[in-house]
Amino acid sequence: xxxxxxxxxxDICQRGTSLTIQCQVDxxxxxxxxxxxxxxxxxxxxxxxxxGSEATYESGFVIDKFPISRPNLTFSTxxxxxxxxxxxxxxxxxxxxxxxNEKLFFGSGTQLSVL
Amino acid sequence: RKxxxxxxxxxxxxxxxxxxxxxxxxxxxxxxxxxxxxxxxxEPKLLMSVYSSGNEDGRFTAQLNxxxxxxxxxxxxxxxxxxxxxxxxxxxGTYKYIFGTGTRLKVLA
Numbered sequence: 001x002x003x004x005x006x007x008x009x010x011d012i013c014q015r016g017t018s019l020t021i022q023c024q025v026d027x028x029x030x031x032x033x034x035x036x037x038x039x040x041x042x043x044x045x046x047x048x049x050x051x052g053s054e055a056t057y058e059s060g061f062v063i064d065k066f067p068i069s070r071p072n073l074t075f076s077t078x079x080x081x082x083x084x085x086x087x088x089x090x091x092x093x094x095x096x097x098x099x100x101n102e103k104l105f106f107g108s109g110t111q112l113s114v115l
Numbered sequence: 116r117k118x119x120x121x122x123x124x125x126x127x128x129x130x131x132x133x134x135x136x137x138x139x140x141x142x143x144x145x146x147x148x149x150x151x152x153x154x155x156x157x158e159p160k161l162l163m164s165v166y167s168s169g170n171e172d173g174r175f176t177a178q179l180n181x182x183x184x185x186x187x188x189x190x191x192x193x194x195x196x197x198x199x200x201x202x203x204x205x206x207x208g209t210y211k212y213i214f215g216t217g218t219r220l221k222v223l224a
């Protein structure tokens with residue numbers, strides 16, 4: 001399976017600040033995604049990270065709050081902007097790669113706590 | 116109605132028992148189905164794909180019932196190490212994966 005490196009693994013942030021999460025995949029990537037998992041909840045897709053163009057956001061998520069970059073095929077960042085306690089969650093990078101036969105694999109996640 | 120629904124559990128079973136989970140999906144156009152395992156504070160990991168004819172991987176058997184729109188996961192001879200949350204997932208559109216909230220399994224010694 002592909003190795004997906006995500007960092008930071010956790011952070012505690014102050015209200016109103018922003019945090020950028022990085023995701024690096026070790027093999028040729030078909031698609032990259034960002035999910036959020038709040039306590040006791042299912043994984044919710046935030047957006048599809050598109051290489052060289054704006055990400056495709058799901059209903060309820062907007063670019064101003066969750067700007068995403070994907071400058072090349074194997075790297076993406078998600079920024080959680082102007083954070084509030086409601087943004088406390090686990091954020092997960094995921095990817096489909098040829099190495100994984102186009103099945104979805106996840107990074108180890110970023111545990112974000114906003115005070 | 117949620118697109119993918121699961122009984123949250125927990126299912127508490129003794130070691131060696133057989134346990135089964137179901138997962139219902141609402142989109143009749145869903146084409147691909149998967150079971151993921153998630154340990155506490157860890158990322159989900161793919162357990163197995165679910166094929167139309169059903170498939171088995173060791174102690175794990177997955178089945179798909181398109182008529183009733185559900186998938187199932189059967190675990191035989193449960194081990195303590197099987198304790199985890201099991202997430203079902205379907206693809207809606209080409210690559211968009213939709214997940215259930217997961218079913219917690221606790222295997223007791």
